[in-house]
Amino acid sequence: MSATALSERTAARRRGKSRLGWNLLGLLVFLTVGFPVYWMVDTALKPAKDAIDPDPSLLPTGVTLANFRRALDIADFWGPVGRSLIVSLSVVAIGVVVGMLAALAISRFAFRGRKIVIVGILAVQMVPLVAMIIPVFLLLNDLGQYDKLSGLIITYLTFILPFTVWTLRGFIVNIPRELEEAAMVDGCSRTGAFLRVVFPLLAPGLVATSVYGFIQAWNEYLYALMLMSQQNQTATVWLGNFTTKHGTEYAPMMAGSTMMAVPIVVLFLLVQRKMAAGLTAGAVKG
Secondary structure (H helix, E strand, O other), X not given: OOHHHXXXXXXXXXXXHHHHHXXXXXXXXXXXXXXXXXXXXXXXXXXXXXXXXXXXXXXXXXXXXXXXXXXXHHXXXXXXXXXHHHHHHHHHHXXXXXXXXXXXXXXXXXXXXXXXXXXXXXXXXXXXXXXXXXXXXXXXHHHOOOOOHHHHHHHHHXXXXXXXXXXXXXXXHOOOHHHHHHHHHOOOOHHHHHHHHHXXXXXXXXXXXXXXXXXXXXXXXHHHHHHOOHHHOOHXXXXXXXXXXXXXXXXXXXXXXXXXXXXXXXXXXXXXXXXXXXXXXXXXXX
C-alpha cells in the first residue's frame, strides 16, 4: 500500500471518529434537553397516585386521560389560553412591523445618534425584568391600562421589541446593499427595491424572529401575574390553580402544561423550514 493511500485511510478513520464523537455529543444534548419534556408528558399520562410516587418509574406504567379532564375542570382553560394567544400574536405582529422598520433604519441609514441607539437597545436587554415591575405597574396604573390586555401587550413590547430590532438588524446587514442599488438602477424606488428584493430575502429571518418573540410572550409569567387579575389571567398564571392549601396536583398540572405547549409545537412544525433557513441566514455574512 502506498504512503498516499495509507494517509488517506488514516484521515478517513480520524474523520469517522470525529463524526461519531459529535453525533454522541449531539445525542447527549438532545437527551438532556428533551428529558424534561418527556417527563412532563409522561406525568400527564400517569394516574395521579403514580405522579407523587417517591420512587417514580421512567417508563409509564399506565396511561390515562383523567388528568387532562381534571385540568379542564379545575378552572377555566380556554379563557386564559385565548387571552395568551391574543397577547402573543399582537406582540409579534406589532413587534415585527416596528422592529423591521427600526432595524432597516439602523442598518441602511447613517444618522446622528445611530451608535447610541444600538447601545441603548443592548442596554435595555441587559436590565432584569424583575427590576422594572414597580415602575411598569405605576405607569400602567396612571395610564388606566392596569389589568387590561392592551397594557400587557405594551409591557411585553418593552422587552420583545429590542430583541426583535437587534435580531433583524443582523439579517438585514447580511443582505448586500448592491442588490437594492441594482434594483433602483433598473427603475425601482427605494420602497420598491425593499419590497421586491430585500423583503423576500428577509422573510426567513422574520419567521425565526416571530417564533422566538411568540415563545417569549407566551411563556412570560411574572408580569402576567403582577399586572392581571384572576378574571383576566393568562395561560401561564392559570397553571397556579393547581397549587392550593391542600397541596399541588402534579399530574393535572403537567396535563395543563402539555396542553399549553401544543400551540408552540404546532407553530414550530408549520414554520420549521423557514425558521431553519432564517437561523442559517443570520449566522453567515452575505
